[in-house]
Amino acid sequence: xxxxxxxxxxxxxxxxxxxxxxxxxLLMPLFLLILFGFAISTEVKNIKIVTIVDKHTDMxxxxxQKLAVxxxxxxxxxxxxxxxxxxxxxxxxxxxxxxxxDGDKLDTQIIVDASNTTSAKTSTGYIQGxxxxxxxxxxxxxxxxxxNPQMKSAYNFVPGIMGxxxxxxxxxxxxxxxxxxxxxxxxxxxxxxxxxxxxIILGKLIPYFILSCIILAIMLLIAYTVLELPLSxxxxxxxxxxxxxxxxSLSIGLLVSTIVNTQLNALIVSAVMFMVPIIMFSGMIxxxxxxxxxxxxxxxxxxxxxxxxxxxKLMIQQLPFGYxxxxxxxLGSMTxxxxxxxxxxFKNSR
Amino acid sequence: MNSVVKIKNLSHKYGSTVAxxxxxxxxxxxxxxxxxxxxxxxxxxLYRILATLLNPDKGEVYVAGLNALTDYKxxxxxxxxxxxxxxLYQDLTVNENLNFYASLFGVSIKENYDLIAPVFGQLERFxxxxxxxxxxxxxxxxxxxxxxxxxxxxxLLDEPTTGVDAVSRSEFWDMLSxxxxxxxxxxxxxxxxxxxxxxxxxxxxxxxxxxxTNTPVNLVDNLNENLYCAAANNMFGLLNRLRRTSGVRxxxxxxxxxxxxxxxxxxxxxxxxxxTADGLKNVKIYRTKGDIEDLFxxxxxxx
Amino acid sequence: xxxxxKVISVxxxxxxxxxxxAVDHISFDVMEGEIFGFxxxxxxxxxxxxxxxxxxxxxxxxxGTVAGFDITTDAEDxxxxxxxxxxxxxLYSDLTVxxxxxxxxxxxxxxxxxxKSASExxxxxxxxxxxxxxxxxxxxxxxxxxxxxxxxxxHNPKVVFLDEPTGGVDPVTRRRFWELIYQASSKGMTIFVxxxxxxxxxxxxxxxxxxxxxxxxxxxxxALKEKYHATTMDEVFRIVAKQAKREE
Numbered sequence: 001x002x003x004x005x006x007x008x009x010x011x012x013x014x015x016x017x018x019x020x021x022x023x024x025x026l027l028m029p030l031f032l033l034i035l036f037g038f039a040i041s042t043e044v045k046n047i048k049i050v051t052i053v054d055k056h057t058d059m060x061x062x063x064x065q066k067l068a069v070x071x072x073x074x075x076x077x078x079x080x081x082x083x084x085x086x087x088x089x090x091x092x093x094x095x096x097x098x099x100x101x102d103g104d105k106l107d108t109q110i111i112v113d114a115s116n117t118t119s120a121k122t123s124t125g126y127i128q129g130x131x132x133x134x135x136x137x138x139x140x141x142x143x144x145x146x147x148n149p150q151m152k153s154a155y156n157f158v159p160g161i162m163g164x165x166x167x168x169x170x171x172x173x174x175x176x177x178x179x180x181x182x183x184x185x186x187x188x189x190x191x192x193x194x195x196x197x198x199x200i201i202l203g204k205l206i207p208y209f210i211l212s213c214i215i216l217a218i219m220l221l222i223a224y225t226v227l228e229l230p231l232s233x234x235x236x237x238x239x240x241x242x243x244x245x246x247x248x249s250l251s252i253g254l255l256v257s258t259i260v261n262t263q264l265n266a267l268i269v270s271a272v273m274f275m276v277p278i279i280m281f282s283g284m285i286x287x288x289x290x291x292x293x294x295x296x297x298x299x300x301x302x303x304x305x306x307x308x309x310x311x312x313k314l315m316i317q318q319l320p321f322g323y324x325x326x327x328x329x330x331l332g333s334m335t336x337x338x339x340x341x342x343x344x345x346f347k348n349s350r
Numbered sequence: 351m352n353s354v355v356k357i358k359n360l361s362h363k364y365g366s367t368v369a370x371x372x373x374x375x376x377x378x379x380x381x382x383x384x385x386x387x388x389x390x391x392x393x394x395x396l397y398r399i400l401a402t403l404l405n406p407d408k409g410e411v412y413v414a415g416l417n418a419l420t421d422y423k424x425x426x427x428x429x430x431x432x433x434x435x436x437x438l439y440q441d442l443t444v445n446e447n448l449n450f451y452a453s454l455f456g457v458s459i460k461e462n463y464d465l466i467a468p469v470f471g472q473l474e475r476f477x478x479x480x481x482x483x484x485x486x487x488x489x490x491x492x493x494x495x496x497x498x499x500x501x502x503x504x505x506l507l508d509e510p511t512t513g514v515d516a517v518s519r520s521e522f523w524d525m526l527s528x529x530x531x532x533x534x535x536x537x538x539x540x541x542x543x544x545x546x547x548x549x550x551x552x553x554x555x556x557x558x559x560x561x562x563t564n565t566p567v568n569l570v571d572n573l574n575e576n577l578y579c580a581a582a583n584n585m586f587g588l589l590n591r592l593r594r595t596s597g598v599r600x601x602x603x604x605x606x607x608x609x610x611x612x613x614x615x616x617x618x619x620x621x622x623x624x625x626t627a628d629g630l631k632n633v634k635i636y637r638t639k640g641d642i643e644d645l646f647x648x649x650x651x652x653x
Numbered sequence: 654x655x656x657x658x659k660v661i662s663v664x665x666x667x668x669x670x671x672x673x674x675a676v677d678h679i680s681f682d683v684m685e686g687e688i689f690g691f692x693x694x695x696x697x698x699x700x701x702x703x704x705x706x707x708x709x710x711x712x713x714x715x716x717g718t719v720a721g722f723d724i725t726t727d728a729e730d731x732x733x734x735x736x737x738x739x740x741x742x743x744l745y746s747d748l749t750v751x752x753x754x755x756x757x758x759x760x761x762x763x764x765x766x767x768x769k770s771a772s773e774x775x776x777x778x779x780x781x782x783x784x785x786x787x788x789x790x791x792x793x794x795x796x797x798x799x800x801x802x803x804x805x806x807x808h809n810p811k812v813v814f815l816d817e818p819t820g821g822v823d824p825v826t827r828r829r830f831w832e833l834i835y836q837a838s839s840k841g842m843t844i845f846v847x848x849x850x851x852x853x854x855x856x857x858x859x860x861x862x863x864x865x866x867x868x869x870x871x872x873x874x875x876a877l878k879e880k881y882h883a884t885t886m887d888e889v890f891r892i893v894a895k896q897a898k899r900e901e
Contacts, residue, residue: 002453002456003453003454003456005453006449006450006453006454007454009450010439010442010446010450013441013442013446014439014441014442017441018441184435184436184437184439184440185433185434185435185436185437186437186438186439188398188401188403188431188433188437189431189433189437189451189496190454191403192401192402192403192426192429192431193426193451193454193455194423194426194427194454194455194456195454387823388794388821388822388823388824388826389794389821389822389823390794391823485695485696486695486696487694487695509821512820512821513695513817513820513849514695514849515693515694515695515849515894516694516849516851516887516890516891516894517694517890517891517894517895518694518695519849520891541821541822541823542850543824544852544887556823585835585856586832586835586836586839589832589835602825602828603828603831603832603856604852605852605855605885605886606855606874606875606885606886643824646823646824646825647824647825647828650823650825651825
């Protein structure tokens with residue numbers, strides 16, 4: 001076996017023998033996907049609602065009927081106007097709908113508990129939908145949700161979680177494993193051997209690249225089966241883009257390892273400098289369009305932002321490759337710059 | 351040129367801390383050369399420069415006839431380096447470690463087995479034990495085997511015996527003298543002064559400076575001090591009294607006795623009579639020959 | 654020495670890790686003010702034994718008292734009444750001299766007033782008055798060692814455990830350190846010390862040598878040298894330690 005082969009074999013032994021880390025590495029993606037896919041949901045269901053009706057007409061009964069049969073609402077019947085505030089405060093209801101009949105026209109008012117703005121906005125939308133469907137004087141407003149017709153939040157989170165996991169595993173694991181060798185002094189021995197620094201780096205990166213590919217396979221499998229993302233030809237593009245992103249994350253790990261000298265520092269730098277911005281600024285949770293200008297500028301330097309945005313286009317919108325050229329070019333250039341920087345820094349550590 | 355390691359006016363600083371201060375040194379082919387000095391003397395910096403891991407600020411360094419600054423790639427195939435810390439993969443087994451280092455240098459264990467046999471022999475009983483589970487002495491032997499596996503011309507051992515018990519230490523030195531027979535040049539550093547006598551020549555180093563370079567015998571011969579051994583029933587009391595005695599330049603513990611560095615005016619019989627009168631019992635003062643440790647104490651005091 | 658107080662008393666102390674007996678029925682006493690050298694090859698069980706004596710590890714069987722407290726039931730009292738210094742860790746190098754001292758004195762429950770007088774004396778004794786506000790990382794090794802010893806004994810413990818306190822230290826500093834030990838012992842403090850420097854074993858009142866988890870030799874240096882027909886403790890150690898049979 002050549003130098004390269006034994007470097008990789010050695011690294012593989014490190015990974016496999018550290019059972020606890022390997023267990024976490026392989027289980028965490030599973031756990032996060034399933035957690036976000038099922039438990040944490042931004043969909044609003046079972047909105048508890050009452051109506052306050054001044055005069056019973058066919059139109060008001062029609063609305064009540066629709067609320068009662070709609071799966072998003074739990075219709076609790078009619079309430080007296082004076083009780084509404086108390087009911088909202090105690091949490092017995094989430095929303096109240098005032099219906100006043102003025103001749104043959106309906107006058108409606110929605111009162112909603114907005115302590116959770118996301119669910120308030122969604123419930124208002126739902127109620128408006130019900131109202132528009134029943135109003136006879138106005139034509140109904142038709143809303144068609146494209147790409148994610150059931151508005152399943154799992155769809156939205158899959159790209160985000162993938163963007164996070166790869167940074168976590170590639171950047172943290174590579175940087176920690178290289179710095180561990182610095183701490184133990186084995187890096188010195190590798191360096192004083194005739195092995196080229198480039199070979200040492202590749203011997204470090206490739207095992208983690210393979211590990212990341214395994215994780216990618218696991219995540220895609222879950223996304224397309226358990227979470228029922230629509231399977232299409234875009235899977236190929238998803239894989240290509242993910243491989244670029246994995247390489248980028250490995251370069252970040254390598255770069256971190258050239259800067260810090262202890263495993264603890266490697267962990268902190270990787271976690272604080274990369275995890276936090278990903279969660280905050282990648283659009284994974286908070287929509288970028290809602291951010292102030294200056295923060296929007298900051299998001300452009302965060303690789304995960306581009307990855308997540310492209311993955312949404314590919315996985316959810318099912319768009320062809322042509323629509324993600326910008327993201328691919330940006331991620332590709334970032335990879336080249338970071339990898340180049342990391343290798344130069346590593347070689348010049350003498 | 352017959353010197354395998356040649357250092358000329360080498361200096362190195364870390365920020366404002368001077369680690370090495372104008373060091374010059376030559377080591378002959380096949381020599382067992384000792385670098386003796388306490389922690390922080392600059393030994394490890396010197397080793398990192400010789401191992402081509404660190405570029406010196408000033409001065410010239412040649413290893414195996416090659417310039418450490420320009421030919422460091424070639425040097426790396428000719429040296430075996432064993433850093434101060436235990437630098438093997440703790441989660442790899444004995445055999446996996448050895449195989450790994452052999453493949454780094456593109457050699458097979460078989461072709462060089464004769465060289466490592468005296469060291470590795472005792473490890474053969476547990477080829478599948480993880481390196482992390484070996485005892486201190488065994489770890490040492492594995493590390494040495496790994497450093498030797500590519501048959502280097504120069505072996506750089508940085509404090510191989512620190513934290514190792516006396517029995518394992520002397521075993522280790524026995525192995526080194528065996529290795530020397532195969533013609534390998536060995537540079538070994540230590541903070542144990544008593545190990546100096548095992549080397550052919552030594553350099554004493556302290557605070558980044560070489561105090562003296564010579565054979566251990568010549569060094570001690572050059573000591574040129576009026577040295578006495580002293581003992582009594584109460585050693586601490588004896589030490590305190592002798593220090594206050596006129597004619598005593600220095601007095602320090604030395605194993606079971608004290609060593610007294612004295613002026614020519616010092617009269618051992620008179621002093622021991624005086625001490626006995628002071629209440630000490632079994633007072634004995636007699637002339638003695640110093641060793642490396644006395645020399646080190648003298649040299650650091652003279653600074 | 655028989656009428657003296659026993660500060661450490663151990664009987665049949667044993668520690669097993671699975672099927673491996675690290676410490677195998679060791680028994681010994683250490684008297685007040687004694688300098689007790691605790692020697693043994695790497696892996697002979699020294700560290701395990703020392704951890705039990707310091708109340709850091711629970712014995713599998715056997716009993717013992719340290720500073721008058723039972724090592725199985727009063728571990729917390731033991732910790733308050735002993736000092737501990739090791740070569741590996743002794744002081745925080747990013748704190749100043751006085752901050753280090755203050756920290757450890759607080760850990761051992763000294764009041765501000767007690768600390769003030771204790772530290773004034775210490776600085777005078779160690780001739781370190783002008784270094785009190787220097788970062789520990791910046792002072793020379795020799796001074797750092799003195800300070801580490803002072804810190805370990807700031808609460809005036811009955812016994813102080815020194816785990817290879819002089820490893821890698823130059824001969825001059827090593828000797829200064831042993832003079833500190835002598836001084837502390839002459840004031841009645843008991844010293845329990847491990848070392849790999851066998852010339853230092855000669856300075857001890859009594860020395861024990863552990864081999865394969867058992868105490869193979871225990872006496873004063875002169876008697877040990879006579880018994881093994883050796884001229885130095887170094888020779889004694891080699892003779893005794895070579896009896897080891899334990900598989901690596």
